[in-house]
Amino acid sequence: MKTKITIVSIVLVLSILIITVSCNQQKTEWKGTIEEIDGVTIVKNPKEPIYSEDIFSLEEELTIGEKQGNEENMFSEIIDVGVDDEENICILDFKEAHIKVFNKDGEYLTTIGKRGQGPGEIQRPMNLVITPGGKILVNDRGARFLHYFTLSGEYIRSVRQTKLLSLIRPKVDSQNNIVARIIVTDTDRVWSFVLKKFDSELNELYTIFSNEYELSPQTRNLFIPDCFWDVAKNDSIIWGYSDKYEFEVLDRAGRVTRKIIKDYTPVEITKEEKQKWIRDSYGETGIPPDTEVSWDRYHNAFRFMNIDDEGRIFVQTYEKTSNENGYFYDVFDSEGKYIAKIPLKVRPRVWKKNKLYTVEEDEVGYQYVKRYKVTWKI
Numbered sequence: 001m002k003t004k005i006t007i008v009s010i011v012l013v014l015s016i017l018i019i020t021v022s023c024n025q026q027k028t029e030w031k032g033t034i035e036e037i038d039g040v041t042i043v044k045n046p047k048e049p050i051y052s053e054d055i056f057s058l059e060e061e062l063t064i065g066e067k068q069g070n071e072e073n074m075f076s077e078i079i080d081v082g083v084d085d086e087e088n089i090c091i092l093d094f095k096e097a098h099i100k101v102f103n104k105d106g107e108y109l110t111t112i113g114k115r116g117q118g119p120g121e122i123q124r125p126m127n128l129v130i131t132p133g134g135k136i137l138v139n140d141r142g143a144r145f146l147h148y149f150t151l152s153g154e155y156i157r158s159v160r161q162t163k164l165l166s167l168i169r170p171k172v173d174s175q176n177n178i179v180a181r182i183i184v185t186d187t188d189r190v191w192s193f194v195l196k197k198f199d200s201e202l203n204e205l206y207t208i209f210s211n212e213y214e215l216s217p218q219t220r221n222l223f224i225p226d227c228f229w230d231v232a233k234n235d236s237i238i239w240g241y242s243d244k245y246e247f248e249v250l251d252r253a254g255r256v257t258r259k260i261i262k263d264y265t266p267v268e269i270t271k272e273e274k275q276k277w278i279r280d281s282y283g284e285t286g287i288p289p290d291t292e293v294s295w296d297r298y299h300n301a302f303r304f305m306n307i308d309d310e311g312r313i314f315v316q317t318y319e320k321t322s323n324e325n326g327y328f329y330d331v332f333d334s335e336g337k338y339i340a341k342i343p344l345k346v347r348p349r350v351w352k353k354n355k356l357y358t359v360e361e362d363e364v365g366y367q368y369v370k371r372y373k374v375t376w377k378i
Helices: 002-025 271-285
Strands: 032-035 040-045 054-063 076-082 088-092 096-100 110-111 124-129 134-141 147-148 153-162 164-173 178-185 192-197 203-215 229-230 237-241 246-250 254-261 304-307 312-320 328-333 337-345 348-350 355-361 365-375
Touching: 040 134, 076 124, 076 348, 076 355, 076 365, 088 124, 088 365, 124 164, 134 164, 164 229, 178 229, 203 229, 203 237, 229 304, 237 304
Parallel strands: 040 254
Antiparallel strands: 032 040, 054 365, 076 088, 088 096, 096 110, 124 134, 134 147, 147 153, 164 178, 178 192, 192 203, 229 237, 237 246, 246 254, 304 312, 312 328, 328 337, 348 355, 355 365
16 A cells, blocks of 8 residues: 555656646747758748747846946947957947957956057947957948957957948858958949858958848838848858848858748837837938838838857847837747747847846946846756
């Protein structure tokens, strides 16, 4: 009799544990498909993820920035953030045209660069990248240079962007090749936005994507599609154009190896969003009489994309959280399966070693860099 009671008790406990784990993770069967077409793996995802949103949580663990006090911890306008393998944090200040470096505990280490036109000086910085080799790359669009520094602040060299107009959001692979978008102009009204891969001297290797726009000062539409891309640890390139919910994965040679597609419900552009766009573009006077604004009914398929160091893809959608204090992000694993839908109040800058780095503002607009511990309950 004792043996029977013991066995029943063990079975009951195990059942409760299994049910508890299942409820916590709320995993469902992935209902997408994977097929091979002409050597390309096509991953088609449904609208619903494998896990519910409670598989992901954030815990704030570090804030860098002071309104008053120590000048080393003060910023004028943070425009970008980079993090190296030792978790040192590099913060690019647009107005000051320099980088401040902090260790993983948030302690100030050094300031790199200053405004100017000499070697190692910066005019109009727009992006910062920590290369796989541990160097700091600053995209100085004002001077049309890429500047390279060591993490200790030593100036290495600059690469001139002489033949390129407006190099945008450069990403660097382990071979120091650069993936970035440029603008090519045929006339004053016809511009092409071209995503290319370059070598370390900005010699073109190949074109990934090109899209032509006819621009007119009398016709405006802020909600046109955009191109987004990132480079994974294995040097593959993940990119997508937001007119549709689809991403391509390219190998080092530029061959498409995988396509990631997701079914989604388009989000309608609201009257409030249109009014805000008009105020931001033209002020309180509104749209000038000689200007025509074209409106689409729906937003693009997505509004931003980046990846973490484990190959997860994070896609910002246009779906707002219930309190409208943020947006939902679709998360895909390294194979391209849609695994989760998570709410974030600010756009992620860096995902690294299960940490999330963001740039946030207080009620008066003062900026801070924050780091969160990321927990996945998978």
